[in-house]
Amino acid sequence: MKIGVLALQGAFIEHREILKKLDADSFEIRSKEDLKQSFDGLIIPGGESTVQGKLLRELDMFNGVKDMIQDGLSVYGTCAGLLLLAKRIEGNERTHLEVMDITAVRNAYGRQLGSFFTEASFAGIKKIPMTFIRAPYVKEARGNAVVLATVEGKIVAVKQNNMLVTAFHPELNDDTTVHRYFLNMLK
Amino acid sequence: MKNERYELNKNLAQMLKGGVIMDVTTPEQARIAENAGACAVMALERIPADIRAAGGVSRMSDPKMIKGIQEAVSIPVMAKCRIGHFAEAQVLQAIEIDYIDESEVLSPADDKYHIDKTAFDVPFVCGAKDLGEALRRISEGASMIRTKGEPGTGDIVQAVRHMRMMQSEIRRIASLANDELYDTAKELQVPFELVKYVHENKKLPVVNFAAGGVATPADAALMMQLGAEGVFVGSGIFKSGNPAKRAAAIVKAVTNYTDAKLIAELSEDLGEAMVGINEEEIEILMAERGK
Numbered sequence: 001m002k003i004g005v006l007a008l009q010g011a012f013i014e015h016r017e018i019l020k021k022l023d024a025d026s027f028e029i030r031s032k033e034d035l036k037q038s039f040d041g042l043i044i045p046g047g048e049s050t051v052q053g054k055l056l057r058e059l060d061m062f063n064g065v066k067d068m069i070q071d072g073l074s075v076y077g078t079c080a081g082l083l084l085l086a087k088r089i090e091g092n093e094r095t096h097l098e099v100m101d102i103t104a105v106r107n108a109y110g111r112q113l114g115s116f117f118t119e120a121s122f123a124g125i126k127k128i129p130m131t132f133i134r135a136p137y138v139k140e141a142r143g144n145a146v147v148l149a150t151v152e153g154k155i156v157a158v159k160q161n162n163m164l165v166t167a168f169h170p171e172l173n174d175d176t177t178v179h180r181y182f183l184n185m186l187k
Numbered sequence: 188m189k190n191e192r193y194e195l196n197k198n199l200a201q202m203l204k205g206g207v208i209m210d211v212t213t214p215e216q217a218r219i220a221e222n223a224g225a226c227a228v229m230a231l232e233r234i235p236a237d238i239r240a241a242g243g244v245s246r247m248s249d250p251k252m253i254k255g256i257q258e259a260v261s262i263p264v265m266a267k268c269r270i271g272h273f274a275e276a277q278v279l280q281a282i283e284i285d286y287i288d289e290s291e292v293l294s295p296a297d298d299k300y301h302i303d304k305t306a307f308d309v310p311f312v313c314g315a316k317d318l319g320e321a322l323r324r325i326s327e328g329a330s331m332i333r334t335k336g337e338p339g340t341g342d343i344v345q346a347v348r349h350m351r352m353m354q355s356e357i358r359r360i361a362s363l364a365n366d367e368l369y370d371t372a373k374e375l376q377v378p379f380e381l382v383k384y385v386h387e388n389k390k391l392p393v394v395n396f397a398a399g400g401v402a403t404p405a406d407a408a409l410m411m412q413l414g415a416e417g418v419f420v421g422s423g424i425f426k427s428g429n430p431a432k433r434a435a436a437i438v439k440a441v442t443n444y445t446d447a448k449l450i451a452e453l454s455e456d457l458g459e460a461m462v463g464i465n466e467e468e469i470e471i472l473m474a475e476r477g478k
Contacts, residue, residue, distance in 0.1 A: 007205070008205070008442050009206045009441075009442060010202055010205060010226075011202055013204075014201065030442055030443050030446075031446065031449075046201075046202050047202050047203075047204070047205070047206065047226065048202070048262055050221060050224070050262060051206055051224045051226050051438070054222075055224065055438070055439065059439070059442075079202070080202075093261070111257075111263075111283045111284075112195075112196070112263065112283075115196075115198070115199065116195065117194070117195060131194075133198050133199050133202055134263065134285070169198065172198050172201070
């Protein structure tokens with residue numbers, strides 16, 4: 001099993017380190033050329049969604065990535081990755097890959113002073129650590145999108161078919177529950 | 188709780204990695220920077236090249252001006268306070284800045300003490316020109332480090348010198364025997380735990396960016412290949428002929444910093460780079476402020 005980690009900007013190395021702990025191979029995707037490799041799953045990391053969205057377009061990777069996801073490639077987006085996958089973002093925010101039936105709210109908890117850490121249940125598996133950094137949340141999950149976690153009434157993890165998103169950053173903590181859940185989606 | 192806040196602040200720096208943080212002086216410049224792909228902006232009244240030209244005492248920017256920039260963009264906004272000026276830092280925290288740069292670019296307010304950054308909830312980034320400075324700032328509570336370089340010069344030589352110095356000291360500490368670390372802590376004037384962390388992890392305990400003198404896509408690629416985790420660009424963008432194009436080119440060069448063919452394309456037709464000053468021609472070495 002091989003996972004491609006989008007490495008245009010942000011915390012991609014942290015995802016690779018967790019995958020390594022789980023004995024899953026991974027590689028970094030920085031260009032159109034990298035997309036030609038064969039891989040079983042894609043992770044879109046945290047960072048700035050405006051930067052990653054712009055680079056996806058300008059490095060001519062946007063359609064390739066979107067097609068792969070629509071053709072069934074399993075994808076997991078954290079924070080900025082959630083925003084890249086959302087069909088709608090509240091306000092006048094520019095949307096990106098528009099593949100997932102969710103409406104996201106960007107910078108939903110405000111500036112850095114609003115960043116926080118908590119623990120909450122994920123997918124009925126167990127309580128896990130959740131780190132939110134200038135995070136979004138999901139205001140609405142439509143169609144067959146399934147809510148996997150909420151924090152204080154806000155949706156923070158959703159799965160729809162081959163797509164998984166979390167508003168928090170499991171790659172910043174030691175717990176591997178979410179990544180194991182994603183790897184199981186690939187089987 | 189205090190410790191948790193520090194972790195969250197280090198985490199924000201992790202999200203900035205692989206990105207470019209740009210100096211901006213107006214909401215309009217901030218929007219240009221955001222559209223060009225900046226992962227954060229540094230709001231300041233005068234960019235370093237102009238501070239250098241103007242001379243005199245340089246202070247924290249007008250909060251109104253900073254707020255204007257906060258309203259103009261959705262990416263994180265940073266601002267600078269003077270070294271040791273904790274009251275300026277309190278003001279920046281009060282307007283909910285995302286990161287404070289306790290910066291040698293401004294005139295130092297204290298020639299002995301830096302700010303006790305552990306007393307704040309907002310994160311701090313600090314400049315360093317070697318490992319000792321970096322670890323001293325971290326022990327004071329900095330959650331991100333950048334090389335000092337020499338701001339406002341467009342000359343990369345000092346940033347290169349500082350990054351090489353840090354990386355070679357990290358390699359040296361990694362190779363020491365355990366019982367030699369105590370003396371190293373004494374020599375660097377830093378807590379033993381931080382030296383131990385560097386020894387075990389072969390890196391700083393926080394994210395480390397390059398800053399000071401980056402003017403071209405190749406400059407940015409050079410710093411990334413030397414081990415920077417991202418790049419600050421100050422005067423290099425808005426002192427150049429075509430800021431939007433140069434900014435976008437530097438962003439792409441940081442993502443694909445080993446792709447020389449791409450960087451060649453990015454370097455074409457960028458217009459005039461900032462003029463630049465050589466270090467021998469400088470009257471004030473900002474990097475010598477705050478050790």
